[in-house]
Amino acid sequence: MSAVEDTVKDIVVKIVHCEREILKPEATFQDMKADSLDMVQVLVALEDEFGIEIPDEDAQKFKNFGDFVSYVEARVAEKKGNA
Amino acid sequence: MLKGKIALVTGSSRGIGRAIALKLASEGADVIVNFFRRREAAEETAREIEALGVASQVIKANVGDPEKVSEMFDIVSGRFGRLDILVNNAASGLPRSALELDAKVWEWTMDINARALLLCAQHAARLMEGRGGKIVAISSLGSSFVLPKYAAIGVSKATLEALTRYLAIELAPRDICVNAVAASLVPTATGMLYAGGGKQEMSSPPPTTPAGRLVSAEDIASVVAFLCSEAAFMIRGQTIIIDGGTSLAPFNLE
Numbered sequence: 001m002s003a004v005e006d007t008v009k010d011i012v013v014k015i016v017h018c019e020r021e022i023l024k025p026e027a028t029f030q031d032m033k034a035d036s037l038d039m040v041q042v043l044v045a046l047e048d049e050f051g052i053e054i055p056d057e058d059a060q061k062f063k064n065f066g067d068f069v070s071y072v073e074a075r076v077a078e079k080k081g082n083a
Numbered sequence: 084m085l086k087g088k089i090a091l092v093t094g095s096s097r098g099i100g101r102a103i104a105l106k107l108a109s110e111g112a113d114v115i116v117n118f119f120r121r122r123e124a125a126e127e128t129a130r131e132i133e134a135l136g137v138a139s140q141v142i143k144a145n146v147g148d149p150e151k152v153s154e155m156f157d158i159v160s161g162r163f164g165r166l167d168i169l170v171n172n173a174a175s176g177l178p179r180s181a182l183e184l185d186a187k188v189w190e191w192t193m194d195i196n197a198r199a200l201l202l203c204a205q206h207a208a209r210l211m212e213g214r215g216g217k218i219v220a221i222s223s224l225g226s227s228f229v230l231p232k233y234a235a236i237g238v239s240k241a242t243l244e245a246l247t248r249y250l251a252i253e254l255a256p257r258d259i260c261v262n263a264v265a266a267s268l269v270p271t272a273t274g275m276l277y278a279g280g281g282k283q284e285m286s287s288p289p290p291t292t293p294a295g296r297l298v299s300a301e302d303i304a305s306v307v308a309f310l311c312s313e314a315a316f317m318i319r320g321q322t323i324i325i326d327g328g329t330s331l332a333p334f335n336l337e
Binding site for chain 1: 177
């Protein structure tokens with residue numbers, strides 16, 4: 001597991017109060033029982049944690065947890081590349 | 084009418100905020116577009132503002148976060164050095180009844196919808212020092228009437244209107260006019276989420292008003308522009324209702 005994925009899981013568990021074990025790549029946001037406010041708070045926490053931006057236009061495309069982690073990893077890598 | 088003025092409209096990437104931003108720009112103001120979640124939409128609004136021949140700037144900030152509000156005003160101060168108009172429009176919430184609300188949803192809604200006016204007005208007043216200004220807060224009929232699944236937002240809007248009155252008096256000696264507008268249902272994407280307690284579909288026939296149609300975002304923008312004009316100088320601390328008469332005749336709808 002990448003360090004980014006680990007942090008994403010920490011943040012999701014803290015905000016959504018779901019079990020860490022359910023956060024598999026194929027898990028959907030319904031599986032996590034996350035409401036729209038939970039999701040926004042997760043995105044904002046990740047933005048602050050990594051200094052990236054995850055606009056809703058992109059967030060709406062995530063089908064499952066795996067998509068979500070891949071997106072965050074790509075944005076973090078992009079940011080490091082620009083630094 | 085607003086030529087040379089600098090305006091900040093919170094939550095202006097889309098919907099009512101966007102209509103207000105474009106209206107103020109069409110009257111000659113440079114307009115700062117604040118957004119939280121939708122950068123592409125905010126940048127599109129800014130492009131349309133610039134196409135009207137005035138300046139624009141996009142600033143991302145969650146107005147529910149005091150640090151982000153402070154950073155936003157630092158950017159405004161750095162680029163423009165002053166502010167003439169603040170429109171406190173950004174709002175959030177979930178469709179929940181009072182008994183379904185938890186502390187997290189309550190705090191989120193109150194922080195973004197009500198506390199943001201306090202924080203933004205404090206920063207704005209500093210940038211309006213010695214020159215006066217206009218502050219307009221966007222409320223809704225849910226502040227005074229009970230709408231389905233609207234408890235936290237309705238209470239946050241009541242707080243916003245009460246705060247508008249306090250700010251109006253405290254800032255009156257500085258020539259800063261503070262008012263609010265409260266509209267009935269506006270059929271924006273967000274408005275339709277709350278229509279009929281979240282059950283209304285965009286395709287269902289929408290309710291109407293005694294005036295024969297629903298309130299549009301442009302109707303609100305026109306009143307906000309008036310409150311930002313010198314013609315409204317003696318209006319202080321008021322909440323102007325824009326509802327086509329709905330609140331006066333609740334049993335009068337076919």
